[in-house]
Amino acid sequence: MSERDLVKSGFETRAVHAGYEPDPTTGAVIPPIYATSTYAQDGVGGLRGGYEYSRSGNPTRTALEETLAALEGGSHGFAFASGLAAEDTLVRALCRPGDHVVLPDDAYGGTFRLFDKVERAWGLEHSPAPVSDTDAIAAAIRPGRTKLVWLETPTNPMLTIGDIAAVARVAHDAGALLVVDNTFASSYLQQPLSLGADVVVHSTTKYAGGHSDVVGGALVVDDADLAERIGYHQNAIGGVAGPFDSWLVLRGLKTLALRMERHSDNAERVVEFLADHPGVTEVIYPGLPGHPGHEVAARQMRRFGGMVSFRVAGGEERALAICAATEVFTLGESLGGVESLIEHPGRMTHASVAGTDLEVPADLVRLSVGIETAEDLLADLGRALG
Structure with missing residues (x-):
C-alpha cells in the first residue's frame, strides 16, 4: 500500500x-x-x-x-x-x-x-x-x-x-x-x-x-x-x-478500533445500570446528556470511551467496600486493558494529590470497563453495591 x-x-x-x-x-x-x-x-x-x-x-x-x-x-x-x-x-x-x-x-x-x-x-x-x-x-x-x-x-x-x-x-x-x-x-x-x-x-x-x-x-x-x-x-x-x-x-x-467500540458499548450499559441504582449518588460519564461537557465531548470525540466514575452514598468506607467486593472487576490501578478494573482514586492512583487543590472526593469509585460480557459486569456491580 x-x-x-x-x-x-x-x-x-x-x-x-x-x-x-x-x-x-x-x-x-x-x-x-x-x-x-x-x-x-x-x-x-x-x-x-x-x-x-x-x-x-x-x-x-x-x-x-x-x-x-x-x-x-x-x-x-x-x-x-x-x-x-x-x-x-x-x-x-x-x-x-x-x-x-x-x-x-x-x-x-x-x-x-x-x-x-x-x-x-x-x-x-x-x-x-x-x-x-x-x-x-x-x-x-x-x-x-x-x-x-x-x-x-x-x-x-x-x-x-x-x-x-x-x-x-x-x-x-x-x-x-x-x-x-x-x-x-x-x-x-x-x-x-x-x-x-x-x-x-x-x-x-x-x-x-x-x-x-x-x-x-x-x-x-x-x-x-x-x-x-x-x-x-x-x-x-x-x-x-x-x-x-x-x-x-x-x-x-492493530485492534484499538475494535476494542474501543466494545469498551464504549459496555461502558454505556454500566452507566445506565449505575444511574438507576439507589446506592449511587452521581454517575460521571461524558456520554450522559446531563454531563457538563457532554456537548463538547460529542463534538470532538467519536464516542465517549470506557472510563466511568461514580460516587456512592456512605462516603469513603462504602466506596472502599464496593471496590473490595467485585469479582469480575479486578481491584487494581491502571486502565484501558481488555479486563475490567475498579479502584478508589483517593487511596490509589490519586493519593499523591491528597491535601492539595487537586484532591479527589473520598466517595469516588473509578471503573475501567473492559470487553467482557456486559451482563456479567452488571451482575458483578449489582452484587458489590448490594
Missing part, C-alpha cells in the same frame, strides 16, 4: 498497515523484535538504514513511532519507556527553569507529582485551572512565562471535558503550546492535533497497548521544529521504549 494511499485511508487500515511493510526477504507481515543494542556499520559513519545504537533508534521502535504518528494524524511519533518518561522528556525539551505551565485542576496524580515534586525542584512553576473553563485557563497564563498549557480531556478521574479547539486558541494567543493527554480517549476516539493541539501525549500502557502487559508512553507532533527538539532530548535523556515493549504496543494498536 503506497504511503499516499495509507495517509488517506481509514483509521482501522492505518492501525494495521502503518509503520511497516512486509519483510522483503521473508515476507513476514509483522515487524520483528529487533533485540539488539548495536548495529554493524559499513565503514566509519556508514550506517545501514540509519541505525547505530538502539537508544538512538531501533527498527521495532521506529515501526511503533510511525504507526503512532499515523493514527494521531501527525508527522513524528516518539515512543518512551512510560507515559511519565514521555512527559518529563517533553518538559525538558520545551521548557527552561523559570518557565510556567498551566495544569488541569484534576490532573492525573502522576502528572501532578512530576510537576510538583520533580519539575518544581528544577525551577519550573505550575498553576492549576479547570479544563472546562477556558476563561480560567486564560487567567492562569502568565504572559511571557507560560510555555505549555496542559490539557487532559477527559480528565482522570473526574472525566471533565476540555474544549481542545478553544483552549488551543487561548494558548496560542499567549504564545504558549497546547499539550493534550489523549490517554483516556485514545487516538481512535479523539484527534487533538486536528483540533489545534501542538503535542499529543499517551500512556501507551493503557488503551494503545490494551492488554495490561506493557508499560510505555508516547509523544506525537506535526511540526518539524518540535520534532527535532523532542527527538534530541529523547536520545539525550534515554527513556526510550525497548524493542519488546514497542512490539507489544504495536500489536495492541
Whole structure:
C-alpha cells in the first residue's frame, strides 16, 4: 500500500498497515523484535538504514513511532519507556527553569507529582485551572512565562471535558503550546492535533497497548521544529521504549478500533445500570446528556470511551467496600486493558494529590470497563453495591 494511499485511508487500515511493510526477504507481515543494542556499520559513519545504537533508534521502535504518528494524524511519533518518561522528556525539551505551565485542576496524580515534586525542584512553576473553563485557563497564563498549557480531556478521574479547539486558541494567543493527554480517549476516539493541539501525549500502557502487559508512553507532533527538539532530548535523556515493549504496543494498536467500540458499548450499559441504582449518588460519564461537557465531548470525540466514575452514598468506607467486593472487576490501578478494573482514586492512583487543590472526593469509585460480557459486569456491580 503506497504511503499516499495509507495517509488517506481509514483509521482501522492505518492501525494495521502503518509503520511497516512486509519483510522483503521473508515476507513476514509483522515487524520483528529487533533485540539488539548495536548495529554493524559499513565503514566509519556508514550506517545501514540509519541505525547505530538502539537508544538512538531501533527498527521495532521506529515501526511503533510511525504507526503512532499515523493514527494521531501527525508527522513524528516518539515512543518512551512510560507515559511519565514521555512527559518529563517533553518538559525538558520545551521548557527552561523559570518557565510556567498551566495544569488541569484534576490532573492525573502522576502528572501532578512530576510537576510538583520533580519539575518544581528544577525551577519550573505550575498553576492549576479547570479544563472546562477556558476563561480560567486564560487567567492562569502568565504572559511571557507560560510555555505549555496542559490539557487532559477527559480528565482522570473526574472525566471533565476540555474544549481542545478553544483552549488551543487561548494558548496560542499567549504564545504558549497546547499539550493534550489523549490517554483516556485514545487516538481512535479523539484527534487533538486536528483540533489545534501542538503535542499529543499517551500512556501507551493503557488503551494503545490494551492488554495490561506493557508499560510505555508516547509523544506525537506535526511540526518539524518540535520534532527535532523532542527527538534530541529523547536520545539525550534515554527513556526510550525497548524493542519488546514497542512490539507489544504495536500489536495492541492493530485492534484499538475494535476494542474501543466494545469498551464504549459496555461502558454505556454500566452507566445506565449505575444511574438507576439507589446506592449511587452521581454517575460521571461524558456520554450522559446531563454531563457538563457532554456537548463538547460529542463534538470532538467519536464516542465517549470506557472510563466511568461514580460516587456512592456512605462516603469513603462504602466506596472502599464496593471496590473490595467485585469479582469480575479486578481491584487494581491502571486502565484501558481488555479486563475490567475498579479502584478508589483517593487511596490509589490519586493519593499523591491528597491535601492539595487537586484532591479527589473520598466517595469516588473509578471503573475501567473492559470487553467482557456486559451482563456479567452488571451482575458483578449489582452484587458489590448490594
